[in-house]
Amino acid sequence: MTAVTELTWDDEMRTAVDRLTHTAEENYYNPYQTFEWPDHIDESIPWMSADLMTVHGTEAAAELSSAQRLALSKWESIHFYSLNVHGIRDLMTEVVARIHTPGFEIPTPFFHHFLGEENEHMWFFAEFCLRYGGKIYPDRTMAFPREPASPVVDHFIVFSRILIFEIIVDYFNSRMAADATLPETIRAINRVHHQDESRHIAFGCHLVRVLFDRLRATCEPAEVEQARRYVARYIESSLHQMYSVDAYRDAGIDRPAAFRQRLLADPGRRAVHDAFAGRAYSFYRRIGVLA
Amino acid sequence: MDEIREWIRSRNPSLTGDIGEDDDLIEARLIDSLDFLDFVYLLEEVSGSPIDLQQLSVDDFRTLGRIRKRFLPAE
Ligand SMILES: [Fe+2]
Ligand SMILES: [Fe+2]
Numbered sequence: 001m002t003a004v005t006e007l008t009w010d011d012e013m014r015t016a017v018d019r020l021t022h023t024a025e026e027n028y029y030n031p032y033q034t035f036e037w038p039d040h041i042d043e044s045i046p047w048m049s050a051d052l053m054t055v056h057g058t059e060a061a062a063e064l065s066s067a068q069r070l071a072l073s074k075w076e077s078i079h080f081y082s083l084n085v086h087g088i089r090d091l092m093t094e095v096v097a098r099i100h101t102p103g104f105e106i107p108t109p110f111f112h113h114f115l116g117e118e119n120e121h122m123w124f125f126a127e128f129c130l131r132y133g134g135k136i137y138p139d140r141t142m143a144f145p146r147e148p149a150s151p152v153v154d155h156f157i158v159f160s161r162i163l164i165f166e167i168i169v170d171y172f173n174s175r176m177a178a179d180a181t182l183p184e185t186i187r188a189i190n191r192v193h194h195q196d197e198s199r200h201i202a203f204g205c206h207l208v209r210v211l212f213d214r215l216r217a218t219c220e221p222a223e224v225e226q227a228r229r230y231v232a233r234y235i236e237s238s239l240h241q242m243y244s245v246d247a248y249r250d251a252g253i254d255r256p257a258a259f260r261q262r263l264l265a266d267p268g269r270r271a272v273h274d275a276f277a278g279r280a281y282s283f284y285r286r287i288g289v290l291a
Numbered sequence: 292m293d294e295i296r297e298w299i300r301s302r303n304p305s306l307t308g309d310i311g312e313d314d315d316l317i318e319a320r321l322i323d324s325l326d327f328l329d330f331v332y333l334l335e336e337v338s339g340s341p342i343d344l345q346q347l348s349v350d351d352f353r354t355l356g357r358i359r360k361r362f363l364p365a366e
Contacts, residue, residue, distance in 0.1 A: 144349055
């Protein structure tokens with residue numbers, strides 16, 4: 001039993017790949033000439049929408065001075081693009097491992113656009129961090145040995161990771177692109193990213209839906225359960241990633257690790273998390289992964 | 292070290308019995324990639340110093356004994 005024989009794609013998937021590949025070709029742009037990079041970005045205005053910040057809706061927020069709040073908006077903005085840089089490295093690695101391999105003939109044409117676009121996203125996110133933050137926050141993830149699983153489970157988990165990450169990021173991108181109080185450069189990178197990601201997310205939803213159908217049809221109940229648990233935990237863990245001790249420290253917040261704990265425990269964050277991941281939860285409920 | 296044990300327990304409510312110094316936490320999936328971030332933050336807080344993951348591998352976190360030696364030498 002190999003991955004090859006287990007993967008089959010339906011007409012809906014074929015049509016989606018054709019359509020999205022066509023749109024990607026039509027909308028192709030040169031990212032290296034798309035943005036204006038001013039020498040400085042005004043630090044007297046916020047760099048992240050207030051409702052996207054990790055202190056939003058918490059008791060601890062009231063303890064911050066306005067200078068700390070402003071500094072935090074800068075560092076959480078830099079941290080958000082840093083997370084993207086590292087997240088993109090991870091997802092590109094997984095797609096590179098699958099492009100033009102047996103079983104992935106149908107999605108492969110779009111994989112080319114996906115990889116090309118992600119490489120460009122990584123470039124402009126990194127460029128922003130380095131120009132205006134002087135650094136990219138270090139990657140805080142670690143490569144763990146994979147739990148042994150059928151290839152279909154592996155594929156499902158990998159593409160779910162990509163999709164969940166993209167959905168949460170897109171919530172931020174859409175919000176910041178539309179927020180007229182933010183500096184124009186910040187709005188622009190969020191806007192451009194959102195445009196490409198709407199295709200990636202549409203593609204990912206088809207891919208994951210088909211993979212889950214295969215998984216249910218061919219795997220043991222324990223593996224279906226493993227996949228469900230992974231999705232729920234991955235969403236949670238992606239939300240936790242937003243809370244950066246490094247960013248709190250850079251904003252001059254005292255005892256940044258304890259501060260992070262307090263924010264995560266604040267009941268005010270529950271509704272916010274539900275909003276950030278709302279589209280992921282509803283998608284996974286629709287395809288029968290989550291209850 | 293008690294905080295570390297406590298945290299592992301809280302994340303693995305089905306765990307019964309003691310966690311030995313040489314028990315393989317990774318193999319037993321008591322710590323995995325999804326809660327690793329929170330775990331490292333806890334370790335930084337307990338040890339009082341930042342941890343540079345670029346210099347480390349999952350083996351450095353494999354047992355309580357190794358974690359103690361590497362990150363909490365004073366204990
Ligand atoms: Fe992207
Ligand atoms: Fe993407």
